[in-house]
Amino acid sequence: MVMRVYSFVVYLFLYVPIGIIVLFSFNSGRHASEFVGLSSKWYGKALSNPFMMDALTSSLIIAFSAATLSSIMGTTAALALQRMRGPVRVIFDGLIYISIMIPGIVIGIATLVALVTVFDILNPVLAAIWPDDNRPPKLSLGYISVIAAHTLFTMSLVIVLVRARITGMDRTLIEASQDLYATPWQTFCQITLPQISPAILAGFLLSFTFSFDDFIISFFVAGANTTLPIYIFSSIRRGITPEVNAIGTMVLVVSLTLLIIAQVLLRSRENKSSRDN
Amino acid sequence: MTANSAHLQDADIEFHGVSKHFGDVKAVDNVSLSVARGSFFSFLGPSGCGKTTSLRLIAGFEQPTHGDVYIGGEAMIGVPPHKRPVNMVFQSYALFPHMSVADNIGYGLRQRSSKPSKTELRKQIDESLEMVRMSGYGNRRVWEMSGGQQQRVALARALINRPTVLLLDEPLAALDRKLRRDMQIELQTLQRDVGITFILVTHDQEEALSMSSNICIMRDGRIEQSGSPRELYDQPINRYVADFVGKTNFVAGSVTQINGQTVCMKTGNGRSFFGMKTAGSPELDVGARVSLAIRPELTVVGSKASNAEDLNTDTAFQGKIRNQIFLGEHTEYLIDVEEIGDVLVLSPKSIESASGGFDPGEYVTIGWKNDQAHVLKDS
Numbered sequence: 001m002v003m004r005v006y007s008f009v010v011y012l013f014l015y016v017p018i019g020i021i022v023l024f025s026f027n028s029g030r031h032a033s034e035f036v037g038l039s040s041k042w043y044g045k046a047l048s049n050p051f052m053m054d055a056l057t058s059s060l061i062i063a064f065s066a067a068t069l070s071s072i073m074g075t076t077a078a079l080a081l082q083r084m085r086g087p088v089r090v091i092f093d094g095l096i097y098i099s100i101m102i103p104g105i106v107i108g109i110a111t112l113v114a115l116v117t118v119f120d121i122l123n124p125v126l127a128a129i130w131p132d133d134n135r136p137p138k139l140s141l142g143y144i145s146v147i148a149a150h151t152l153f154t155m156s157l158v159i160v161l162v163r164a165r166i167t168g169m170d171r172t173l174i175e176a177s178q179d180l181y182a183t184p185w186q187t188f189c190q191i192t193l194p195q196i197s198p199a200i201l202a203g204f205l206l207s208f209t210f211s212f213d214d215f216i217i218s219f220f221v222a223g224a225n226t227t228l229p230i231y232i233f234s235s236i237r238r239g240i241t242p243e244v245n246a247i248g249t250m251v252l253v254v255s256l257t258l259l260i261i262a263q264v265l266l267r268s269r270e271n272k273s274s275r276d277n
Numbered sequence: 278m279t280a281n282s283a284h285l286q287d288a289d290i291e292f293h294g295v296s297k298h299f300g301d302v303k304a305v306d307n308v309s310l311s312v313a314r315g316s317f318f319s320f321l322g323p324s325g326c327g328k329t330t331s332l333r334l335i336a337g338f339e340q341p342t343h344g345d346v347y348i349g350g351e352a353m354i355g356v357p358p359h360k361r362p363v364n365m366v367f368q369s370y371a372l373f374p375h376m377s378v379a380d381n382i383g384y385g386l387r388q389r390s391s392k393p394s395k396t397e398l399r400k401q402i403d404e405s406l407e408m409v410r411m412s413g414y415g416n417r418r419v420w421e422m423s424g425g426q427q428q429r430v431a432l433a434r435a436l437i438n439r440p441t442v443l444l445l446d447e448p449l450a451a452l453d454r455k456l457r458r459d460m461q462i463e464l465q466t467l468q469r470d471v472g473i474t475f476i477l478v479t480h481d482q483e484e485a486l487s488m489s490s491n492i493c494i495m496r497d498g499r500i501e502q503s504g505s506p507r508e509l510y511d512q513p514i515n516r517y518v519a520d521f522v523g524k525t526n527f528v529a530g531s532v533t534q535i536n537g538q539t540v541c542m543k544t545g546n547g548r549s550f551f552g553m554k555t556a557g558s559p560e561l562d563v564g565a566r567v568s569l570a571i572r573p574e575l576t577v578v579g580s581k582a583s584n585a586e587d588l589n590t591d592t593a594f595q596g597k598i599r600n601q602i603f604l605g606e607h608t609e610y611l612i613d614v615e616e617i618g619d620v621l622v623l624s625p626k627s628i629e630s631a632s633g634g635f636d637p638g639e640y641v642t643i644g645w646k647n648d649q650a651h652v653l654k655d656s
Binding site for chain 2: 178190
């Protein structure tokens, strides 16, 4: 009985604030503290706010680029790891799991320090070797550095997901394809890729959500740019408005949808392959 | 069966001193053999004898540690699987789950650099489906089909490519008994019709005996004996082969005298037996550990009072029926003979109806002709 009450309280504590955000995003009143009536006007207001739209665009570009890159790089890494044997593989596998566990703040600081150091070294070199009289390009923090940091972080997710799928895959399918005159490239395109594509897609969606929602890493390496979480953070310093609640609710809906799609993809594939065998 | 030098004109597959080592394990150990064009050849042996590795060496999934594999007279060293003119039917069938039956069957043709046209591909797939009696199943999904149907699709997928050699890795292991029997006959018919060399890997001696024109019995990566099913059954060169092919009664002993083809051996309790050496068997020395091997169907059973003359045999032993199994054409007796131990006897219907048969517990006389018993080296 005590345990039941306890767990009920835990769930309440977890989900009531989220529920309140969703509820208050539909508040017609000006203040976040008192609920006046139902309205969707704050959604309209949020979507017509140019600062918020800029931040959203940045976030979408960053999330899409990072997810694409980490899907491609993560998949190739997973395929390469699959062919490795012995202690090297154990070490690499371990490093991947550890990188998922590393707190975002550590990745944020580390990436920031690394990037700034590299820029400090490269910028004078670029200035020196730049041929004509135009101003040489100056490397600095921005979109690219956020994309790079997010790719680094989310790549390990893709590797883990794709690795699991490859391990569950019937090896003789590859051999059967080779036996039927397919070159290694043909085998990859026609057999391996269709078999692992649900895992890659799931990895892409998870990476997208992680990147889209990420505040800590972006905050460190975004430089002068603003992503949606950074925008929300800076705007609540001026007080919590129903507009922020509306933005938060939209982010929640998008993230949850992507996560559910990813789960369904991973599940359906497992069920089907178990039925095949 | 061995060919160490020149390539035989009519051989599709040759092994020249082929070895395959996995670490310290010699999965295949210095094997030389040749498989005649158009034959139905089987690798037979228990698991771990190297038969599957041999097949994978032909397919190109493994590269030999030593020696060379020839396919159609061409050396295959370093040739990857997709460039070898062989196709394989996998034990698990390995059908592509994300493709329809027709797409599975057409897979090999679609990989060719000179792809057939769509209509030509369609036509060939339909012909293949017809060949394995699966017409109309082209649009089915792979997982919608039973084991036997998947088996046929796997066959069609391999044979549509008209390979020099078709490799079959325990293809019937997953089927139930009745279906297995049907597929054995079908495979044999198919092989005769298409005229392609079939190489089968199996641990089931009945399967190998019933389908193959040639069998190679393997043990611990080496060939024990190869030959036609009849040769292996009638003239096994050692106890291992006799034990593996068909049922055999053994009496252990050691050689006391050799007189041409006839060998005399003595058991531990001092009884002497006579038997024949088999063709191609290793030389025997006096004192060598051997076994007398008698096939159950060459052993005669008669009433307790009968002697060797009545039975028309050279030997006569008293025994007690322990078990009787009626098999229709034959009756199988397990008889406890004091000097020998348990002896299996297969008594044909004609004799059974004359004697009226025997019941468990009954005392009987058994015997055999010395020239139908073999003296085989233990190993």
